[in-house]
Amino acid sequence: MDITINKIDTPKAHPDEANLGFGTIFTDHMFVMDYTEGIGWHDARITPYGPFEVSPATMVLHYGQTIFEGLKVYKKEDGSAQLFRPKDNFERLNRSAHALCIPEINVDDCMEALHTLLEMEKGWIPSAPGTTLYVRPFIIAMDPYIGLKSSPTHRFMIILSPVGAYYPEGFNPVKIWVSPEHVRAVRGGLGAAKTAANYAASLYATEIAQAEGYTQVLWLDGVERKYVEEVGSMNIFFVIDDEIVTPELNGSILAGITRDSVLKLAKHQGKKVAEKRISIDEVFKAHEEGRLQECFGSGTAAVISPVNKIKFGxxxxxxxxxGAGPISSGIFNDLMDIQFGRSEDPLNWIVPVK
Structure with missing residues (x-):
């Protein structure tokens, strides 16, 4: 793939790594590529990070035809950097693209684009403990048209952001609230796609939860409203009778990369794991009987987030x-050690940054 490079004239000052926050600081450059029906993906380029002009009629603004991903770059103690399962993210991007009638992109081209961008921006990869460079690939419908149809033009972009912890609590346990009324997605809809609509659908209930002092919403299924699905920005796990249990993928739950990593790593370590349908009543009953040992969420942003309180009705x-339990703490430490290169990668997940 030919990539045109246009470097910024005046690079930005790098931020204080002790106060990065999450998703508010962006690097000097971004990758951009366009799609035109009948031509395909074309005009791959790296440009200075900044605003770009679109028509007020641009379809993504009116019909939400957009998808995205999230992954991280980790700096090792020797100064080199590495990615964690990046091809899995781009393969999931293509699954989301299929669900939203967006043209797929060759995964190898995505990897080349990312490596080229990271080669230019490697000075932005933070090295303070717990910090990473967050990678946000996304695609938006670009046609200036008011009318419901699939857009014939799209734009693929990759932007980079040095980040600290996603939750202000860090690895400390969070409180989650189970919505008795609101649902995020239903089977046959967009729940399994990583698209803006799913996150917009979560905002109202999340504001209610946060007003009540809870960090996130734990969503139940959209049909019977009794089976646990996922948290707003994480997949969910329970440890019951020494078994790690997570809701099975059913078409309305995002197939998280970290979720899959937890399952595979736990199996590799000989732990008992299960993907199955589990109701919120079963969770509360397990607690009443003293069998609910731990609860935690998983996601790229937070990695592992222990849960210490669950409110339902x-x-x-x-x-x-x-506090954080031994299983969630152990998995968190094991994943972080693999991601930051402090231990061996037993499942071949790591891709060095070129």
Whole structure:
């Protein structure tokens, strides 16, 4: 793939790595590539990061035809950098593209684009403990047209952001609230795609949860409203009777890369794991019987986030002793050690940054 490079004239000052926050600081450059029906993907380029002009009628603004991904770059102690399962992210991007009638992109081209961009921006990869360079690939419908159809033109972009912890709590446990009324997605819809609509659908209930002092919403299925699905920005796990349990993928749950990593790593370590349908009543019953040992979420942004309180209706339970449990803590440390190159990669997930 031919990539045209246009470097910025005046690079930005790098931020204080102790105060990065999440998703508010962006590097000097971004990757851009366009799609035109009948031509395909073309005009791959790296340009200075900044605004770009679109028509007020651009279809993504009116019909939400957009998809995205999230992955990270990790700096090792020797100064080199590496990616964690990047091809899996681009393969999932293509699955989302199929669901939203967006043209797929060759995964090898995506990897070449990312490596080329990272070669230019490697000075932005932070090295302070727990910090990473967040990678956001996304595609938006670009046709200036008011009318419901699939756009014949699209734009693929990759932007980069040095980040710290996603949740202000860091690895400390968070509280989640189960919505009795609202649903995020249903089978046959867009729940399994990583698209803006799913996140927009979560905002109202999330604001209610946060007003009540909870970090995130735990969503139930959209049909019977009794089976656990996922948290707003994470997949969810329960440890019941020493078994790691997560809701099975059913078409309305995002197939998280970190979710899959937790399952595969736990199996590799000989732990008991299960993907199955589990109701919120089963979770509360397991707690009442003393069998609910841990609860935690998983996702690229937070990696592992222990959960110590779950509120459903007029009931609230405290999981375990209220702190991070040994299984979630162990998986968190094991994943972080692999991602930052502090330990061996037993499942061949790491891709060095060129």
């Amino acid at each position: 007029d009931r609230e339970i405290t999981v375990g002793d209220g």
